[in-house]
Amino acid sequence: MVTEIGFVSLLVAGLGALAGGLIYLAVRISRGNWLSARSEPGLRAPQSRAKETR
Numbered sequence: 259m260v261t262e263i264g265f266v267s268l269l270v271a272g273l274g275a276l277a278g279g280l281i282y283l284a285v286r287i288s289r290g291n292w293l294s295a296r297s298e299p300g301l302r303a304p305q306s307r308a309k310e311t312r
Contacts, residue, residue: 260268
């Protein structure tokens with residue numbers, strides 16, 4: 259059985275994780291690369307090189 263202290267600890271940890279995730283998303287959106295890792299220039303470069311050689 260979960261004690262009151264354990265329940266509060268889990269609640270605080272869950273809220274902290276939620277807040278951290280929202281801050282992470284806000285930073286990604288504000289920088290403009292929130293869609294996926296494919297929008298990062300380092301990962302897009304090999305694809306563009308493959309198109310140039312064809």
